[in-house]
Amino acid sequence: MEQPVDHRRGPRRRGEVLFNAIVEATLAELAEVGYAGLTMDGVAQRARTSKASLYRRWPTRQDLVAAAIQHTARTTEPIPDTGGLRTDLLAALDLVVQRLTSPVGEAVRGILTDTLRDPELTRELRESMVSGRNRLLTQVLRQAAERGEIRAETITPRVAAAGPALVLHHFLTQGPPMPVELRAQIVDEVLLPLAGLPRVQ
Amino acid sequence: MEQPVDHRRGPRRRGEVLFNAIVEATLAELAEVGYAGLTMDGVAQRARTSKASLYRRWPTRQDLVAAAIQHTARTTEPIPDTGGLRTDLLAALDLVVQRLTSPVGEAVRGILTDTLRDPELTRELRESMVSGRNRLLTQVLRQAAERGEIRAETITPRVAAAGPALVLHHFLTQGPPMPVELRAQIVDEVLLPLAGLPRVQ
Amino acid sequence: MEQPVDHRRGPRRRGEVLFNAIVEATLAELAEVGYAGLTMDGVAQRARTSKASLYRRWPTRQDLVAAAIQHTARTTEPIPDTGGLRTDLLAALDLVVQRLTSPVGEAVRGILTDTLRDPELTRELRESMVSGRNRLLTQVLRQAAERGEIRAETITPRVAAAGPALVLHHFLTQGPPMPVELRAQIVDEVLLPLAGLPRVQ
Amino acid sequence: MEQPVDHRRGPRRRGEVLFNAIVEATLAELAEVGYAGLTMDGVAQRARTSKASLYRRWPTRQDLVAAAIQHTARTTEPIPDTGGLRTDLLAALDLVVQRLTSPVGEAVRGILTDTLRDPELTRELRESMVSGRNRLLTQVLRQAAERGEIRAETITPRVAAAGPALVLHHFLTQGPPMPVELRAQIVDEVLLPLAGLPRVQ
DNA sequence: CCTTAATCGAGACGGTACGTCGTGTCTTTAT
DNA sequence: ATAAAGACACGACGTACCGTCTCGATTAAGG
Numbered sequence: 001m002e003q004p005v006d007h008r009r010g011p012r013r014r015g016e017v018l019f020n021a022i023v024e025a026t027l028a029e030l031a032e033v034g035y036a037g038l039t040m041d042g043v044a045q046r047a048r049t050s051k052a053s054l055y056r057r058w059p060t061r062q063d064l065v066a067a068a069i070q071h072t073a074r075t076t077e078p079i080p081d082t083g084g085l086r087t088d089l090l091a092a093l094d095l096v097v098q099r100l101t102s103p104v105g106e107a108v109r110g111i112l113t114d115t116l117r118d119p120e121l122t123r124e125l126r127e128s129m130v131s132g133r134n135r136l137l138t139q140v141l142r143q144a145a146e147r148g149e150i151r152a153e154t155i156t157p158r159v160a161a162a163g164p165a166l167v168l169h170h171f172l173t174q175g176p177p178m179p180v181e182l183r184a185q186i187v188d189e190v191l192l193p194l195a196g197l198p199r200v201q
Numbered sequence: 202m203e204q205p206v207d208h209r210r211g212p213r214r215r216g217e218v219l220f221n222a223i224v225e226a227t228l229a230e231l232a233e234v235g236y237a238g239l240t241m242d243g244v245a246q247r248a249r250t251s252k253a254s255l256y257r258r259w260p261t262r263q264d265l266v267a268a269a270i271q272h273t274a275r276t277t278e279p280i281p282d283t284g285g286l287r288t289d290l291l292a293a294l295d296l297v298v299q300r301l302t303s304p305v306g307e308a309v310r311g312i313l314t315d316t317l318r319d320p321e322l323t324r325e326l327r328e329s330m331v332s333g334r335n336r337l338l339t340q341v342l343r344q345a346a347e348r349g350e351i352r353a354e355t356i357t358p359r360v361a362a363a364g365p366a367l368v369l370h371h372f373l374t375q376g377p378p379m380p381v382e383l384r385a386q387i388v389d390e391v392l393l394p395l396a397g398l399p400r401v402q
Numbered sequence: 403m404e405q406p407v408d409h410r411r412g413p414r415r416r417g418e419v420l421f422n423a424i425v426e427a428t429l430a431e432l433a434e435v436g437y438a439g440l441t442m443d444g445v446a447q448r449a450r451t452s453k454a455s456l457y458r459r460w461p462t463r464q465d466l467v468a469a470a471i472q473h474t475a476r477t478t479e480p481i482p483d484t485g486g487l488r489t490d491l492l493a494a495l496d497l498v499v500q501r502l503t504s505p506v507g508e509a510v511r512g513i514l515t516d517t518l519r520d521p522e523l524t525r526e527l528r529e530s531m532v533s534g535r536n537r538l539l540t541q542v543l544r545q546a547a548e549r550g551e552i553r554a555e556t557i558t559p560r561v562a563a564a565g566p567a568l569v570l571h572h573f574l575t576q577g578p579p580m581p582v583e584l585r586a587q588i589v590d591e592v593l594l595p596l597a598g599l600p601r602v603q
Numbered sequence: 604m605e606q607p608v609d610h611r612r613g614p615r616r617r618g619e620v621l622f623n624a625i626v627e628a629t630l631a632e633l634a635e636v637g638y639a640g641l642t643m644d645g646v647a648q649r650a651r652t653s654k655a656s657l658y659r660r661w662p663t664r665q666d667l668v669a670a671a672i673q674h675t676a677r678t679t680e681p682i683p684d685t686g687g688l689r690t691d692l693l694a695a696l697d698l699v700v701q702r703l704t705s706p707v708g709e710a711v712r713g714i715l716t717d718t719l720r721d722p723e724l725t726r727e728l729r730e731s732m733v734s735g736r737n738r739l740l741t742q743v744l745r746q747a748a749e750r751g752e753i754r755a756e757t758i759t760p761r762v763a764a765a766g767p768a769l770v771l772h773h774f775l776t777q778g779p780p781m782p783v784e785l786r787a788q789i790v791d792e793v794l795l796p797l798a799g800l801p802r803v804q
Numbered sequence: 805c806c807t808t809a810a811t812c813g814a815g816a817c818g819g820t821a822c823g824t825c826g827t828g829t830c831t832t833t834a835t
Numbered sequence: 836a837t838a839a840a841g842a843c844a845c846g847a848c849g850t851a852c853c854g855t856c857t858c859g860a861t862t863a864a865g866g
Binding site: 614615617642643644645654655658662664 | 851852853854855856860861862863
Binding site: 056 | 818
């Protein structure tokens with residue numbers, strides 16, 4: 001793809017530059033071979049660095065992938081505000097779907113199981129994965145409450161988590177792609193009723 | 202655990218006997234080292250058989266684990282029937298939690314990511330994992346409809362899937378153990394409202 | 403050099419065949435990159451086998467090289483018998499020089515230092531390196547005694563070792579090649595006088 | 604051993620002071636882990652300096668060890684002069700043995716093989732290793748010639764080299780320690796006869 | 805005395821080899 | 836024919852060391 005540059009002599013990448021190069025190589029590997037096929041060797045080779053530089057930053061493969069996930073999580077998506085709760089929810093779920101369909105999604109799905117034995121890492125990842133989605137959904141519901149569409153008491157963490165949880169559940173059990181009508185079903189049969197609105201058929 | 206019997210000479214197992222021995226060894230390994238730590242070598246050694254005998258039956262590690270999962274799925278749990286929907290739902294979710302906490306749960310969680318790239322295996326596993334739970338929840342809801350507690354129209358596949366999906370979601374993002382009050386929250390804040398019943402505070 | 407044959411499937415070498423292939427690859431590597439440049443990876447690659455197959459037989463690099471040395475030591479050279487002690491000694495030293503100049507010599511010189519910390523291996527190697535040469539020299543001297551050239555009492559282990567020791571000493575301190583006149587000097591100035599014969603100028 | 608002094612800030616060594624610190628650290632490492640276990644990292648760490656400071660002075664590990672050897676070679680031992688050739692020779696060989704038993708000996712034995720591919724370094728080392736010993740033996744023999752014990756014609760470079768060569772040969776093939784009776788055998792069976800004296804039994 | 809250049813210390817970097825482990829295939833021997 | 840055992844070829848693991856580099860700190864020397 002690129003000409004082989006020997007970074008041993010000459011401009012040697014360090015610090016943040018190298019960090020970013022590795023993270024991007026990780027995402028590229030995830031897209032190409034998936035989470036299960038990801039190897040430290042492969043990432044190092046693609047990033048034109050050494051395994052030592054990887055292990056100096058991340059003790060395990062999971063930590064590396066977690067860093068890649070968090071790296072992409074920085075770019076905060078704008079909260080959907082279409083003027084109606086239903087379309088807002090559809091747009092919000094679409095953001096979740098898009099994220100799960102990207103290389104990051106591959107990583108998210110892959111790491112969910114590997115890390116369960118490491119509570120520390122689990123908690124760390126939850127922050128960048130779950131809470132972001134929860135904030136998204138909660139905000140959408142609050143906008144609807146301010147508009148008078150729903151009552152504020154219906155907004156609970158459990159309700160906010162339901163939408164993304166169902167989307168993730170579909171991805172884990174059925175895999176991509178996610179049919180569009182399914183997204184509508186989740187909104188109409190679950191989320192809107194939970195918000196206290198009459199069901200749409 | 203058992204006395205070491207050299208199956209090279211003497212009573213050599215084959216057919217179903219050997220099949221079961223391997224499956225049970227797989228479950229034992231899952232309980233001991235988890236899905237990530239499971240190896241074909243380890244299973245073969247624990248089952249006192251050879252890797253060839255494993256690969257003759259299951260081409261991949263995932264197939265082996267899938268077989269172990271399906272093996273335990275045979276024992277059909279009785280549908281909870283306590284006389285009320287709320288307690289039925291709590292009991293049903295408890296069954297799901299129990300399953301996820303067992304060695305099988307370790308396998309289920311582990312295999313979810315590995316298999317996404319193999320649609321064939323994904324579909325196969327879905328049958329033994331998801332549909333079982335869906336049938337459980339759907340049955341509980343039907344009992345309530347027959348009792349007149351809820352209206353039959355509220356029962357949709359999406360609603361039936363919501364409970365187990367939220368439980369699984371918690372396991373994947375928070376890990377065990379599952380607090381009991383969380384189960385109650387799922388029932389009271391999500392499932393009962395979805396069934397058309399007023400929320401319990 | 404040769405077409406890459408994937409030995410994973412197809413005729414897979416085992417036992418003695420594989421053993422010999424590895425030993426010969428080791429000698430080839432010694433000839434090409436020397437003892438210091440010898441790597442297990444390199445040998446495995448040249449022999450088209452795996453590192454595991456190497457380590458299964460020889461726990462250390464030294465053991466592998468030792469095996470290569472001993473493998474070539476099997477071919478017993480005939481004892482020189484030219485009819486005169488002086489020419490016999492010259493021929494005997496020539497054999498020593500030839501051995502030290504060959505790939506085996508590279509190995510012998512290289513392993514001498516690495517193994518000193520392992521008394522077990524040291525003793526083992528001594529047998530195939532030193533004793534062979536001692537036997538050679540002792541035999542040559544005995545032939546001379548039988549011919550009446552020298553007295554039998556002059557033959558001691560110390561005297562028999564002197565010749566090869568001086569040759570090795572030159573190799574270690576000066577390196578190859580070994581000038582022919584030097585061999586003559588060793589014979590005329592050291593070995594013959596030690597055997598009780600008048601010095602030749 | 605010593606209190607950890609951070610030389611980054613505070614009294615920073617350079618020039619000869621640093622040179623000596625590194626050489627001494629090299630000798631200490633040789634004594635502790637041997638030549639094979641010697642690493643540039645280890646020496647730098649022990650000397651509390653950086654690898655760059657090492658490589659600025661010595662391009663290779665061999666050069667570093669060679670410098671350490673030569674550093675200790677400065678202290679010229681007095682030539683033995685006991686009044687008799689035999690005791691002088693025993694004392695001279697004892698000096699050789701002592702040198703080979705010290706950390707320097709470990710270095711000498713180790714470097715003999717590594718450097719054979721670098722003729723330049725080989726020649727350089729020969730000066731500090733071999734010629735010193737040769738001068739020692741030659742001087743002892745000359746003293747005996749002046750005393751009338753032996754004839755001057757028997758003194759040749761080859762004869763002078765024989766003693767140390769046999770001692771080194773034993774160290775390389777048998778390893779330490781060197782039995783005292785062996786030293787006597789070398790003197791009585793080899794060196795004295797070579798000097799033209801009757802053999803001692 | 806102050807600047808300036810050289811040197812030092814620490815350690816990151818790209819790379820290679822280490823010795824181990826697991827994979828999936830195969831050969832061998834025994835039932 | 837199939838079972839048990841394990842050798843085999845391969846590749847990834849995580850570590851150690853190599854020799855090079857960057858960086859800031861600290862000296863010594865000259866103006």
